[in-house]
Amino acid sequence: MNVYIITGASKGIGFELAKQLSEEGHYVVGIARTDCELENVKFYRADISKSEKLESLLATILTAVQLDARSITLINNAGMVEPIGLIGTVDAKEMANAMVVNLTAPMILSNLFISKLKDFKGKKRIVNISSGAGRNPYEGWGTYCTTKAGLDHFSRVIALEQEKAEYPVRIVSIAPGIIDTGMQETIRASSEDAFPLLDRFIDYKEQGMLVSAEQTAMKLISFIENKDFNKIGPIADIRNF
Template identity: 50%
Template sequence: MAKEAYIITGASKGIGFEWSRQLSEAGHLVIGIARTEAKNWPGAHFLSFDLTCLEAVEEIIAQALKLIPKETETMVLVNNAGTIEPIGLAHKNDAAQVSQSIVLNLTAPMLLCSAFIRQLEYSSAEKKIVNISSGAGRKVYEGWSAYCTGKAGLDHFSSCLDVEYEGVKVVSVAPGIIDTGMQKKIRQSDAADFPLIEKFLDYKESGLLSSPEETAKWLMEMTQRPDFKELPTILDIRNLPQARKGGLK
């Protein structure tokens, strides 16, 4: 039996998929959640679920927890799913896209965290929550008003949880700039919508993007640190000593 079990959203691609693969290879139980299942899914279980269906969040957590043996020593929820869209100045953004952005980047993680905590209230297992945030939640980026706002909210929500629940350690971590589909969407932006487009094109051309593989490695090591409970709630993976030593971009 695996000592640690992970529930990971946005698990079908990018760092969610790679983290799931590395955890599974290390012998941990992984339950992935995403709208569509990835080919060659590496984890133990996969639940197809659209996170915009907020009324069903409680049930999807219940389904995931039923797949985890009660004797499991550590339960980890990873809120990794998110969206960069809409990209554009605030007054140009479509209302429906703004709403969906906030749902995926903030509301759904809030409800997932709440369901996880509520349903494990009487569990003796160690409980951890890792919310994948972004430097955009801590710094202004023109053209990303919805994304910045959602991630800033996720940081603050994480801080509230960490105060409210002594038995649950919560970390909201910025994983750095990673070469994923989200970065591809950013590079396809129009300069009128995203004035910093040239900088992000240069990140790719200059090899300044981290790979999903190396980022997942450092996230996994962060979550399994003996001093995980002592980590600050709001952090950047690149500021951890091991990540700096390893050359994480």
Template identity: 45%
Template sequence: MKVFMITGTSRGLGEAMVKRLFSSDHHLVCISRKKNDHLIKEAANNQTALDYYECDLHELHSLDALMKRIFHALSSMKIDALYLINNAGVVQPIAPAHKNTSEEIERNIHVNLIAPMILTANFIKLAYHLKIEKRILNISSGAGRNPYEGWSSYCAAKAGLDHFTRCVAKEQQKEAFGARIVSLAPGIIDTDMQKEIRSTDQEDFTDLNKFIQYKKEGQLSQAQATANKIIDLLCSTSFGKQGHILDIRKIDRVE
């Protein structure tokens, strides 16, 4: 049995990745602020075991206990491989840094950076004794590799996630059953986050028209198509071997 833990599964890319993973050979663990009842029903219809945990990743103090609950629930299973996908993210605040409140900055960094760090740390610690395949996929962004006016918090968080991934990769390479880890930019996807971006005041986000054009010109990728590519990469033999900081748009094929 392969176990997949995925955050941000209430909608968008996270929901699409879960659908791609429907299989009687998989056990899915979904984490989001609000439960996705439709996804739960669809999993049952596809004979896929699915556990759902409602959790606001902004509440960092709850994450250690959450991971202990998850691993305790899995402890009686025979697990052949264990995967963690840190997908949940928020783009707000969208405005020049001097307009952002401390609460907005805090929530962005908590959800986009610190929560994935804590979940990853717990995943490695709680699975350390398991002599099985372990993989961690952090959903990053091109914004972590290129600056955008008005996205200072989001860009900083994703840049931090990339570098955190590099550090963990070096650490885990030394372990006999260490986790392979990758930070992946998924491209520009037609999700609710893009709607948020397009509804921004141009005074706060100078690239607004560019993102409006992406939608008008059909340049946004579909969530399910992107999810399929991401899961193919995650489950490939080359995962974590062709680099730790990747962009899905620059990967022609996986093996």
């Protein structure tokens, strides 16, 4: 069987990925803070900001699926855009929490994934859901931009290290485009003082420029299942495929 482990599986892209992959007949494991109401998804309710619990959680999942798996894919999808605000005005605790959710948790999960599956001979993939904000600076998104840039560079390091592995893990950090999810609602609910580009993002919604989570998930699945996935390299943008 083909196994997919998805964080942030109860909402947005994560929910659609879990739904569509399970409908294709794959074995899907979802991790999220809130319940994921999908019948054919093995769901674990967990808050990935509690980083001290991540290793035991993933170890439990991998132990359960490894023997029957032909391929195992970890999709680090969970993320948050908050706190939104110019640096110098941001709450320190919110900043620290976002660092854990957007960067520390994917690093911990990827580290254990590679360690536990070192001798697994099947196909192994890590897909990090990144953002164009990790590749371009935006006022008011200092924390978000920084965590996504860190996720990109972490992916580059893994790709380099895995070139020497006997059974390598293939990794891609992919920007999914501008999607009509709860994250966009959070952005539009911010103030112009906190986020100077607010009007631009309101226009995206009003002009119908946002892509649905369903469409984005379809594109991501096609991208992941592409026979040339191993040749893509560690940094990608879904709009180029």
